[in-house]
Amino acid sequence: MDALVIGAGPAGLMAAQALAQAGRKVVVAEAKPTVARKFLMAGKSGLNVTKDDPLAAFAAQYDSDWLAPMLTEFGPEQVQAWCRDLGQPVFAGSSGRVFPVAMKGSPLLRAWLARLAGLGVVIRTRWRWQGFDGAGLAFDTPEGRQVLRPAVTVLALGGASWARLGSDAAWVPWLHDRGVQITPFQPANMGFMVPWSPHMARHFGQAVKGAALHAGHQIERGEFVVSSRGLEGGGIYAISRALRQGAPLTLDLMPDLALTALATRLARLRSSDSLGNRLRKLGLSPVAAALVMEFGRDLPLHQAVTALPVPLAGPRPLDEAISVAGGIARTAVTEGLELRALPGIFVCGEMLDWEAPTGGYLLTACWATGLWAGRHAATQD
Structure with missing residues (x-):
């Protein structure tokens, strides 16, 4: 040798x-x-x-x-x-x-x-x-x-x-x-912890598809998973560096719908309907609707589905990172x-x-x- x-x-x-x-x-x-x-x-x-x-x-x-x-x-x-x-x-x-x-x-x-x-x-x-x-x-x-x-x-x-x-x-x-x-x-390329309320538990393990994830100026399209520990998956990993550096996370849950078309759909909704029913009629999946219920109740509905802020409690531990x-x-x-x-x-x-x-x-x-x-x-x- x-x-x-x-x-x-x-x-x-x-x-x-x-x-x-x-x-x-x-x-x-x-x-x-x-x-x-x-x-x-x-x-x-x-x-x-x-x-x-x-x-x-x-x-x-x-x-x-x-x-x-x-x-x-x-x-x-x-x-x-x-x-x-x-x-x-x-x-x-x-x-x-x-x-x-x-x-x-x-x-x-x-x-x-x-x-x-x-x-x-x-x-x-x-x-x-x-x-x-x-x-x-x-x-x-x-x-x-x-x-x-x-x-x-x-x-x-x-x-x-x-x-x-x-x-x-x-x-x-x-x-x-x-x-x-x-x-x-x-x-790097890791998930992030999220402080969920108890009602999110039934959605753990479900994937959110077709969303646009915003981390400051970075925008990525990708699937991510709601887990008991927070958010993980390819869409989150793609913006993990920006999130680790402190950029806020917002979700556009209907990125393929033009704003005018969204406005038309919103105008057709009955104000007497519950928030859950309105989200269902907009076409959101159950897990995407649950995210709006979790973090967007106090927001105007158009903002809740196109710019939903998600509070993060930090990245997953170093040893779990990809x-x-x-x-x-x-x-x-x-x-x-x-x-x-x-x-x-x-x-x-x-x-x-x-x-x-x-x-x-x-x-x-x-x-x-x-x-x-x-x-x-x-x-x-």
Whole structure:
């Protein structure tokens, strides 16, 4: 071994591939009993590997431009070609999201692991990194404590969400103590807590479809779910960054109806009808009507159905988030993703301080940064 990768998620495995293809003898150390657990979990409902968008539009979905050269090297086109090269054909859905024909992550992972094995990559599971031991890297392993001193190391340890799958951010104090600047983690692509009254309980688990969600100046169309804990689902995740930063949430529950047509419908309603009956006659679903009953009773009816304010009680906890914002700061690494404070150690994936929506952006960036870090690490003596 002369190259060590710590973390066997998508970023770490891609770094290992790049190192091995450059002729390095690679060992991957993984804390869990099996590899790529979060990757496989993400693929249970259909593995969204990327989005079939032009590169400029794709890259614009990230919160900063520092990943641009990495996405240029391994963006949507390259992801699709890589999947096909592993014997996993892909297709783009109507939204542009790209999936393997097999839909699940396991066939792609099996083919990838076979390729890595053919390149001589050795994967050691149940090897948990315990921080530094002088200039070495200490591990708790089934064989006892081990201290490794590889020529080059790539860290691919994930962020701070879904700790049970391996992303527990245990590495933060170890790097911080060595002078690495780390932006505190925050949840991203997460649900929000809502203080419901008891009458909402019968609507828990129901989806609101066809609404437009407003978070400050951002407007998204998407489905979301009313749960016992609040609001969650794709529509909410799409505006989660703005909501986390304090933008108010308002809902247009009838965005496809012109204001003149809405005014005509409202004029036909009987003032003697109950609010529930009027909402039903307007055509709202039971769960959408319940939201108006919950938060719009004191508002003019046209405002209640087109600009319903929803009070939020903060985001769901960090460990429940699909992804995270924050991580190792851009200023803490070189252009090749080498830690300035720790020469010879490179970083990639969700450890880095970037944020993106769901829809293939997260996985593509993990692969792109892993490839970038691995290729630059391979050039080190």
